[in-house]
Amino acid sequence: MGGVNRTRAQSGVSVSTGGRAGANLGAVRSHNAALVLGLLRDAGAEGISRLELAERTGLTPQAVSKITARLREQGFAAQAGRRASTGGKPRTVLRLVPEAGHAVGVHLDRDELRAVLVDLDGAVVAQRRAELDLGAGATTVLGVLARAVEELVGQALGLGDDGALAGAATLLGVGVALPGPLDHVRGVLHRVTGFPEWDGFALRDVLQARLGVAVVVDKDTNAAALGLSVRGEGGSGSFAYLHLGTGLGAGLVIGGSVHRGARTGAGEFGHQVIQLDGPLCECGNRGCVEVLCLGAVGRGEPAEAARVLGVAAANLVGLLDIDAVLLGGRTVAGAPQVYVRGVGDVLAARARREGMPGGAVPVRVAQGGEGLVAEGAAQLLLGRLFGRGDA
Ligand SMILES: [Zn+2]
Structure with missing residues (x-):
């Protein structure tokens, strides 16, 4: 710090x-x-x-x-x-x-990096984007990340005489969001699907030492859910944010707080098995939602991908009785209406079968576009300043 x-x-x-x-x-x-x-x-x-x-x-x-x-x-x-x-x-x-205060939010995706600088209100002051291969090794990835953050902060706020981030007087720190699973409390990565080489990497401590400012690490889906919750988009209650991009995951907000679970491993939505003995998933299991959903996307069948996503979303709604399902991620952004309709149809059918009072849980695209995860990552710092226990 x-x-x-x-x-x-x-x-x-x-x-x-x-x-x-x-x-x-x-x-x-x-x-x-x-x-x-x-x-x-x-x-x-x-x-x-x-x-x-x-x-x-x-x-x-x-x-x-x-x-x-x-x-x-x-x-x-x-x-x-x-x-x-x-x-x-x-x-x-x-x-x-x-x-009076700023935070950086970084979205480390499998093939690109987005970084935003926000003020205390969460308004984006500056942003940048860089190509990135999450499998290129820690030295390369951290180099791209550090350069992007230093350029972003340097141009918007100015750095110290020695070019250090800590010289930016109003900078509270850097929030980094990336695909899970990971340990949010310790800032240590687990076996990121498709990138097993990151298993056990102490990302928070390594970055904190390199950048010289406070760093908080979380899953991309949790960061997005936190950002949505801060903006009041999911209401004050409970919602699931389902992120379909290069992978599939969920961020859960229960009773107004991000739900991470005892080992901060909650939300591994993509690797719920919905087809016994189904196709082999990169995680080693068979018939996961993610492998079925991405398979349909790969075949150019977005309606089928949406139906698969809807079945898994209906399981989640049945389990948690949430108020809303919000969809996001690059794949959803490519055909938003197809996904909203496809997931909505499955939830509506379930509500009819069960005679749910008030009808089906609403489904909509999460507002915030491509900056949603990065802006949410910045809230990992701001949330603590404003007393949010779940940041
Ligand atoms: Zn899987």
């Missing part, structure tokens, strides 16, 4: 790079500061008064004043104006300063 971030941690807002904060006074203060920061963000340019902050957080006005004074000193909050109040003097209204 860079010096700037450490200073912020001491003064109440922390971005931790692993594990959960303990229940000590410092952590409580951090949590309250994060709550206040989140409310400032949600209030937008219009701002929010200290009294409203106290009401919404349940903190005392004195505690809120201390926190907002610190946030203003650090440059995270600013006065948005004054608002008339009944009786007493006009209330000062505060707002978030979006440009």
Whole structure:
């Protein structure tokens, strides 16, 4: 973690790079500061008064004043104006300063890299794209990644005199999203389907040492689901984000939080077996959703691919009783209506059979386009700043 971030941690807002904060006074203060920061963000340019902050957080006005004074000193909050109040003097209204902090989100796909720089509001400030072969070996892949991030940040924010990322004063860190399975807490990769050479690679620690800033690693599908949840796209409840690109995976949001499971291995949707003794999958099993779905895509039969995806989605809906199914990824982007209709038809048939009250679970294309995963990866850093426990 860079010096700037450490200073912020001491003064109440922390971005931790692993594990959960303990229940000590410092952590409580951090949590309250994060709550206040989140409310400032949600209030937008219009701002929010200290009294409203106290009401919404349940903190005392004195505690809120201390926190907002610190946030203003650090440059995270600013006065948005004054608002008339009944009786007493006009209330000062505060707002978030979006440009006070930035995060990089990187989407490492099997054949390309996308990197975005976002501000505290999650708005994209700069982005770049590079060709990449995820199987080219760690040295090559990390070289492409480091160069892309340094160029992105260097052009938008400027680097230190020594060209180091840590010299970018407002940079909170880098979130990296890639195909799983992987260990999100330790930042260690497992056997990425098709690229077994990454098994056991400590991506977070290696990148943190190389870039000199905080790094968080997660599956591409979880990053996308987090980004969608932050934007409120899946509602405040539960949804599944199904990503069909060069592989097939799912990001699950249950009760407003990304669900990763005990070993952060949840969401391995693509390797659910739906055909016993079916075709051999790259994972070593037979009849996985992924091998059947990608097989249909390869044969130029998107309607059949959508039907396979729909059957697997119906299993998920039956298991988790979620509110919505969101579709994304390059393959879906190539024929969005075919996939929405195909998956929707299977879910509708299931709802009719079971007489589900309210009908079938809605299916739609996730908004956010090709930057969805990279922007979600940046939220792995921002979410922690705003007190999201699932970032
Ligand atoms: Zn498989």
